[in-house]
Amino acid sequence: MSRVRTPVVARWFDGEGDGFRLLGTRCASCAAVFFPREDGFCRNPGCAGGELVEVALSRRGRVWSYTDGRYRPPAPYVSDPELPWEPYTLIAVELAAERMVVLGQAAPGVTVADLEVGMEVEVVPGVLDEDPGEPSTTWTTWHWRPVGVGA
Amino acid sequence: MDDVALAAGGGGGMSGDVAVLGAGMHPWGKWGRGFVEYGTVAARAALADAGVDWRDVTSVVGADTVRGGYPGYVAGATFAKALGWQGARVASVYAACASGAQAIATARAQLLAGLADVVLVVGADAAPKGFFRPAGGDxxxxxxxxxxxxxxxxxPTYFALYARRRMAVHGDTLEDFAHVKVKNAALGALNPHARYRKPVTADEVAASAVVADPLRLLDICATSDGAAALVLSTLEFARRHGASTPVRIRAVSTVTPTYPNTVLDLPDIATDSSAAVPPADRTFRESVAHAAYEEAGIGPDDLSVAEVYDLSTALELQWYEDLGLCGEGEGAKLLREGTTAPGGRIPVNTSGGLASFGEAVPAQAIAQVCELTWQLRGTAGTRQIEGARVGITANQGLFGHGSSVVAVR
Known part of the structure; x- marks a missing residue:
């Protein structure tokens, strides 16, 4: 049975393997960068407003902070209530070129014990959850993974 | 008298003060009843405290809760109906955790504009169990x-990100965070309105379950039922009413962030980018306090007490710095030195804080002003800070709502 792979949010990321990137937008007038993407209006109050062009964000950044979720989050987070809760790790990553911090879940298997503030991490494709419905859907997302750690 | 200097600093010659005639609360807890009942109890307590007949109130402002839909969305009218329709002007405001401050700001604006002479402000909530969650649907x-x-x-994961960042950048420890809980629990034990009224030890904090590393259950505030209300009036009404030296609200800061907002805020997935525009001199939280100080014509050195939004223990330390009580990264040191405990230079969260109350979202910013009122009147009982003259509250609502109130006597 084949599953449909669908991004959990359309046009926030794209690509496979080393080519995987978060997608934001950049204002053609003032060069402000936005993630999540702004497609309507530039939010720089000093900008008269320019065309917002899709831009791939830096693949690597440094850990600004990190934590984990030891208890099952409420909906709309999807988890199987029949299964014991497996904590997930969250990493806030500082991107130097964009001068911004972007949150994401860590790649599976990465725990808070593996992380330090300032550590280099990279964005990798990941799976958020699998919906067994018809057709069955694999909801894809982005993950942060310490550089030098294999998939 | 300190008052003279304070008065000279604020309002540019014209008094922007409004009087706090009455303050009241419904105790925080998990009572299993509706928010209207809690709010009505708090409103009646505030009216009784003020000695004002409800029928003489010319405006009512409700701080809304959004859970449960109607009638939560329209708190002002809901409370007016519960107290008995009497024709008062009505407003309802929503600004997440800052709803209460916006309700106070709305009341103050009406008083200063001459649209009302005595206003009832009410916030109440019946919080769900467990994590707060967004409204349903796709x-x-x-x-x-x-x-x-x-x-x-x-x-709590956001609170934990801030806490871990502080540990890495400033050297805060888990013991420092536990110390905040111990301090606030000791004060909450003295407050009849608090939900948790037992002292807590550092060992008890350390033994509680990790919710979001590095924060434990006793580092994070609960979600509570509760209500708070204020009766505010013009100074002229207060004089006629026989209140010659009431507690006065001198500033209400309800500012938004300045682009680019560089601190990750709930519920955002990313900060603004500073690539095109350099960050402002002050972070959002710093700007919330700064606006209150500017409007009141005071600074951190003038404060006697402060009530800050301790959603987590670590966040209380952050507020010390954002309020200018100490320099960046010095919050834990201030705590360790006892500066923010009773007997210290600037006791913080004399009410017991959210650590002892838990969050009742639309009530919280109003409850902070209730505590200032009792401290400045000298009627805070066993948690009274001797000679309190100037107090500040600080709070922040989801989506970019600043909230800070300065009260003086």
Whole structure:
């Protein structure tokens, strides 16, 4: 049975393997960068407003902070209530070129014990959850993974 | 008298003060009843404290809760109906955790504009059990929905990110965080309105379950039922009413962030980028306090007490710095030196704080002003800070709502 792979949010990321990137937008007038993407209006109050062009964000950044979720989050987070809760790790990553911090879940298997503030991490494709419905859907997302750690 | 200097600093010659005639609360807890009942109890307590007949109130402002839909969305009218329709002007405001401050700001604006002479402000909530969650449905255009759907990022995970960052950058320790809880629990034990009224030890904090590393259950505030109310009036009404030296509200800061907002805020998935525009001199939280100080014509050295939004123990330390009580990174040192405990230079969260109350979202910013009122009147009982003259509250609501109130006597 084949599953449909669908991004959990359309046009926030794209690509496979080393080519995987978060997608934001950049204002053609003032060069402000936005993630999540702004497609309507530039939010720089000093900008008269320019065309917002899709831009791939830096693949690597440094850990600004990190934590984990030891208890099952409420909906709309999807988890199987029949299964014991497996904590997930969250990493806030500082991107130097964009001068911004972007949150994401860590790649599976990465725990808070593996992380330090300032550590280099990279964005990798990941799976958020699998919906067994018809057709069955694999909801894809982005993950942060310490550089030098294999998939 | 300090008052003279304070008066000279504020309002540019014209008094922007309004009087706090009455303050009242419904105790925080899990009572299993509706928010209207809690709010009505608090409102009646505030009216009784003020000695004002409800029928003489010319405006009522409700701080809304959004859970449960109607009638939560229209708190002002809901409370007016519960107290008995008497024709008062009505307003209802929603600004997440800052709803209470916006309700006070609305009341103050009406008083200063001459649209009302005595206003009742009420906030009440019946909080659900467990994590706060977004409204239902499939709503990918709502950042609050998205952070749960995409990341499972509950409120405590954000508090934990700030806490870990402080540990890495400033050297704060888990013991420092526990110390905040111990301090606030000791004060909450003295407050009849608090939900948790037992002292807590550092060992008890350390033994509680980790919710979001590095924060434990006793580092994070609960979600509570509760209500708070204020009766505010013009100074002229207060004089006629026989209140010659009432507690006065001198500033209400309800500022928004300045682009680019560089501190990750709930419910955002990313900060603004500073690539095109350099960050402002002050972070959002710093600007919330700064606006209150500017409007009141005072500075951190003038404060006697402060009530800050301790959603987590670590966040209380952050507020010390954002309020200018100490320099950046010195919050834990201030705590360790006892500066923010009773007997210290600037006791913080004499009410017991959210650590002892838990969050009742639309009531919280009003409850902070209730505590200032009792401290400045000298009627805070066993938790009274001797000679309190000037107090500040600080709070922040989801989506970019600043909230800070300065009260003086």
């Amino acid at each position: 709503r990918p255009d709502d950042p609050d929905w998205l952070r749960f759907r995409v990341l499972g990022a509950t409120n």
